[in-house]
Amino acid sequence: MRLLLLEDDATLGSGLRDYLRTEGHRVDWCRTLREVAALRGEPFDALLVDWQLPDGSGLQWLRDHRAAGAVTPALMLTARDRLQERIEGLDAGADDYLVKPFAPEELVARLRAIGRRVNGGNASLRRFGPVSIDLASRSAARDGLRIELTAREWSVLEALVLRAGRIVPKQDLERLVLGFDSELASNALEVHVSALRRKLGRELIETVRGLGYRVEKPA
């Protein structure tokens, strides 16, 4: 998943960024609302938002974000733990609320839960004909045989599976998979898609000419 982490504390922000990366997520870490503004229009799979930021309220930012029509799942990360504050956070548009201090393992589990909810199912296992993909264990199999994927291949596959049934523009897919500031060769995405087709079957990822890629909804 491509995640936007909005956290001003350097120790926590860098720790979460690195931990989430070890879990295979792409993380864009912003410490201020000004930095977030520079990412306007970037596609994200989930937002991790701290309530209190040096140049404003993360909660208000989320409220404005929702008012503008954004539906990206959001998770509040905050030290505010009162019942009224939790209610306020959820009412502002957060899909989940995690009180500091928390274990990064729990954050990752909640991200998985958000991913399942977004895709309308509770199970992390998705079946596409002979191919099965387990988003929780980050594994893929064809005809019951486990297929080894590189981290980049898995990222491409996960981004498409999380948006199953929809066309994902090539440019969005590049940014989802590689993040905002990553360098990427012009044909790198085609190389990863080609590798995935070779390993999992040509029928899994469909090219919609001139628009992008699509994975059909799971069975």
Added chain:
Amino acid sequence: MRGWRRSGAPSIRSRLAWALVAWAMVWGLSVGAAVWLVAENEVVELLDDRLKASGELVATIVAAAPEASLAAAAGNAHVTVTAPNASSDERFAWQVVGTDGALLMRSAAAPTEAWHRTATSGFTMDRDWRIYGMALAPDGRMLYAGQTLDERHEATVEVALSAALAALAVGLLGHVWLRSRVRSELRPLITLSDRLERLGVGDPHSSADMASLGPAERAELRPIHEAIEALTARLTERIANERAFSEHAAHALRTPLAGIDAQLAVAMRECPATLVDRLQRVRDGSRRLQGVVAALLGIFRSGLELERRPIDLRQLAAHLPVAGIEVHVAAGACLDGDADLLAAALVNLLDNAERHGASAIWLEAAGPRLLRVHDDGPGASPARRAELQQALDDQSYAGATGLGLMLSDRVARVHGGRLRLLDDASGFTLEIDLGSGPPSPAAPPAQPQGPGNTSPM
């Protein structure tokens, strides 16, 4: 029910009401007695005047009576004069008595014996009569006018009763009026009591109406209003300061702790295998610190607001950071209390149990507001248990109890209850009493728990 009604202290209203009843009775009796004394004298005087006037009138008539009548009377037989409309129960009578004491003439109601055989002027008393005597003529005949004592007594009683009833009526009306005045004058106190009950000191969600007592309704209450307003202002400021401090402290403490945990989690993934155990121990310590910080923040803040609500004990235990100890929760166990505070206490109790060698811990709702915690550790000797209980009872925690027991006792006390250490042959058992009082909204009923229906988390 109002606090002043259930306080058990005497009520001003009922004390004043009783005082008024006593006053009305004393007033009625005193006024009745005074009226009786005055009325009796006046009535006797009035009746005597009437008797004298009647006697003089009769004397005038009898003096003009035909000589024949008197002559007939002189023949040893008296004349009985009956008035044309006289009734048989006539209570006024008269007699004419000769100089020899013989009864010469009488009214129908008068006795047939002369009241006095010797001439007696003025007022005298007979057995049943009040008599007034006067000389009729120079020949020595006497006229006696009499009035029955029953009549006189009846008149006196009538007057006295009327006066007493009037006094009683005035007393009762006065009582009712004063009682209503008392109620009306006490209403400002009741209003003040209501406002005090609704006063949201330091509550940011309270309305302006609830944040102030409003103007004093009586001059005597103004000093109380001013004192309470001043106290409220000081409390509000203090609560605001403490709230600001707790929010700042929460942010300042929780965020770095989360950062430390995240950095350690990354480090454990990136470090050589030989360092993993060491980093894990650091992380365990960091988590223990998280539990303590959360508990301390919770306890500090609980002095400001207690969020009592129904708690699913199994759900609560599922969210506790548990390492190295198996937690068993009775199925369906529910409690009524502040979930965050209870979690803070349990985190530290679990940590305590694990550090004292327990491998499993059982949580049981022994009542809607009674949590029983038992572990399979070595427990404590009766003497040590008594020492710990004494320290908890005296709240002298320093150096006497561990953090887990201290925090659990504070949590129990914040709820209005206590922490009790129970005698147990094996392991360590304690009860966290979460206080009494009305249940929180939608609080579930207590679930009866049996020892057999537990399952590990």
